[in-house]
Amino acid sequence: MFTNNEISWIRTEVKNSxxxxxxxxxxxxxxxxxxxxxxxxxQTLGGAMLPLSDAIRTFQHCSYIDGTFGWLVTIGSGGGMFAPHFTEQAATAFYTPEDAVIAGSGFPAGIAKEVEGGYIVNGEWHYCSGSQYATIFTATAKLNAEDNTKLLSFIFSPEQVEVIEDWDAMGLKGTSSHTIRITEQFVPTYRTFSIFKKQYQLKDSIYDFPFIPFSQASFTAIVLGIGEHYLEETKAIFQEKSSVWQTDRLTFTTNVLKTATEKMNQAKAMFYHQLDSLWKQHTDKNTITKKQQKAFSTCCKNTVSTILEGTDKLFRLIGMQAVKETSIINRIWRDLHTASQHAFLMPQNEG
Structure with missing residues (x-):
């Protein structure tokens, strides 16, 4: 997918972020x-459509290269899922440009007032990854301030959006996941949509795949990729220290690394087994049940927990290099913990 030279170049480019x-x-x-x-x-919208299983593996590989890189690729591609919910006019206009990419939020943090020909929208939305370069922004608003059930999403041009550069997380620093502010902006009706209603007939199977499993798979892949990079870098550090550390310490740390790697590989195998099974079931035109979605959700969260437990054990064994913010291992660790905080990956009682 990427050459070794490209991987090295990407990592160098992202470092400055x-x-x-x-x-x-x-x-x-x-x-x-x-x-x-x-x-x-x-292709009709200028795309490079992949089956879900292949796309998720792409997200993992991009995240292995670098967390920020993988996050932006995942979020940027994820915006394509709105295509059948846009009007055909909007989809054609906003997706076909070569550099087209969406930033935004689905959280109903704004208020929209219906007027002749469209809506006037006001609001602020947090964590809009890619706001640095987005060609359009999308955001969801309430149509009635007192009613959380009447929601609609809106498409904004960059000129309508004020980007408040407030992303100050400890990791994924280059994702420009800033707050956006919309003030008294008019949006014509053809630039409105709902994720619960299709306006444009696209036949690709991905558009009917359940949204929550899709999202959980995407973010789990990011954590898997960053975790893989972390283990690789840890192994390199241990090898570098082999001539300095005493035999007992080196043996102990190597065994912990081996255990963490084995557990991550087991979790990864289970994750992809379930993902591939769900995707095959979906493409075979069989309904994915709520029970199956719940089981996959648990699998995703367990995978993330397994990776965090293993990497945090290793963090304690690396030494002072792990706590230096300028070190590669520290940045990977910060990216990993930032990515794993996404709401779709939060552990909770799903009984």
């Missing part, structure tokens, strides 16, 4: 040229 809080124009151009924001769009 720790200070700039943004990715470089060179890396953005690379992503666009590889069509990595278009993995859930058909």
């Amino acid at each position: 720790e200070q700039t809080k943004a990715i470089s124009e060179r890396l953005l151009t690379f992503i666009i040229n590889k069509q990595l924001f278009k993995l859930f769009l058909p």
Whole structure:
């Protein structure tokens, strides 16, 4: 998928985002040229559609290369899932440009008032990854301030959006996951949509796959990829210390690394077994039941927990290098813990 030279180059490019809080124009151009924001769009909309199983593995591999890189590819491609919910006019206009990518939020944090020809929208939405370079923004608002059941989503041009650069998380610093503010902006009716209603007939199977399992698979893949990178870097550190550490310490740390790797590989295998089974079931036109969705949700959260437990045990064994913010291992650890905080991955009682 990527050459060794490309992997090395991507990691070098992203490194500066720790200070700039943004990715470089060179890396953005690379992503666009590889069509990595278009993995859930058909060719008719300028896309590079992949089956879900392949796309999720792509997200994992991108996240293995770098957490910020993987997060932005995953979020950017995920915006393609809105395509059948847009009007045909909006989908054609906003998805077909080569550099098309969406940033936004589905949380109903705004208020929309219906007027002739459309709506006037106001509100603020947090955590809009990719706001640095988005060609359009989407956000969900209430149609009645007192009624949480009447919701509608809106498409905004960058000129209508104020980006408040407030993303200050400890990890994924280059994802520009900022707050956006909309003030008295008019949105014509053709630029409104609901994720519960299709307005444009696209036949690709991905658009009928249940949304929550889709999202959980996507974010679990990010954690898997970052976790894989963490274990690789830890192994390199232990090998580097082999001539310095006493035999007992080296043996102990190596065994902990081996156990963490085995557990992650087992969790990864279970995750992909369930994902591939659900995708096959879906493409065979068989309904995915609520019980199956629940089981997959548990699998995703267990996978993330397994990775965090293993990496945190290793963190304690690496030494002072692990706590230096300028070290690679520290940045990977921060990215891992930031990604795993996504709401879809939160442990909870699902009984």
